Amino acid sequence: MSAKTETLLSILKLQPVVPVLIVEDVASAVPLARALVAGGLKAIEITLRTPAALDAVKAVAAEVEGAHVGAGTILNARDFEAAVKAGSTFIVSPGVAPGVLAAARDSAVPLLPGAATASEVMTLREAGYDVLKFFPAEQAGGAAYLKALSSPLAGTVFCPTGGISLKNANDYLSLPNVVCVGGSWVAPKELVAAGDWAGITKLASEAAALKA
Numbered sequence: 001m002s003a004k005t006e007t008l009l010s011i012l013k014l015q016p017v018v019p020v021l022i023v024e025d026v027a028s029a030v031p032l033a034r035a036l037v038a039g040g041l042k043a044i045e046i047t048l049r050t051p052a053a054l055d056a057v058k059a060v061a062a063e064v065e066g067a068h069v070g071a072g073t074i075l076n077a078r079d080f081e082a083a084v085k086a087g088s089t090f091i092v093s094p095g096v097a098p099g100v101l102a103a104a105r106d107s108a109v110p111l112l113p114g115a116a117t118a119s120e121v122m123t124l125r126e127a128g129y130d131v132l133k134f135f136p137a138e139q140a141g142g143a144a145y146l147k148a149l150s151s152p153l154a155g156t157v158f159c160p161t162g163g164i165s166l167k168n169a170n171d172y173l174s175l176p177n178v179v180c181v182g183g184s185w186v187a188p189k190e191l192v193a194a195g196d197w198a199g200i201t202k203l204a205s206e207a208a209a210l211k212a
């Protein structure tokens with residue numbers, strides 16, 4: 001296993017659930033990340049889906065002690081490089097694309113690429129990736145589907161994301177090929193908009209108590 005993969009695994013193993021954030025207002029990024037860290041979720045993914053995202057990564061990287069901030073929804077090399085420059089310690093992509101793989105090869109920051117089929121997993125294995133995101137987990141076939149992939153594709157481990165909540169997280173976490181799950185449920189839009197950081201810490205604590 002490469003040093004980059006080991007770094008990625010050590011970040012993903014910090015907790016059973018990686019919060020997936022869509023940050024609309026950069027001012028909420030730091031208190032939101034602090035609330036998640038206080039609940040026990042230190043590895044945090046900020047998706048590059050809003051104009052505030054890169055500044056949010058920068059602010060969390062600079063100001064939130066104990067946080068490991070990563071960037072998600074990385075679709076091309078330009079996003080990859082901008083996310084690294086902002087201070088991301090890991091990069092998440094919903095799939096696989098040659099430009100993203102090339103950027104990852106040239107970077108010291110690890111990539112968690114996405115796969116949803118046996119062929120995508122095989123393609124990424126050939127490119128040297130043993131730790132993958134399974135996306136979109138529920139919609140692609142859920143825990144039963146991922147379990148079916150695990151026998152022929154032993155050696156690859158996953159962070160399933162997409163449609164996961166406190167209710168079904170254990171279906172995935174109980175599989176031997178799952179390191180952690182990802183999800184947006186720990187930072188609901190309404191609580192973020194209301195600045196209910198205590199409410200988010202409570203959701204984070206419930207998620208952190210799941211068994212990886």
Ligand SMILES: O=C(O)C(=O)C[C@H](O)[C@H](O)COP(=O)(O)O
Binds near residue numbers: 020045094
């Ligand atoms: O774009 C990426 O790189 C992602 O990480 C996608 C996210 O994992 C899902 O959008 C989260 O899905 P929900 O938890 O169902 O809201």
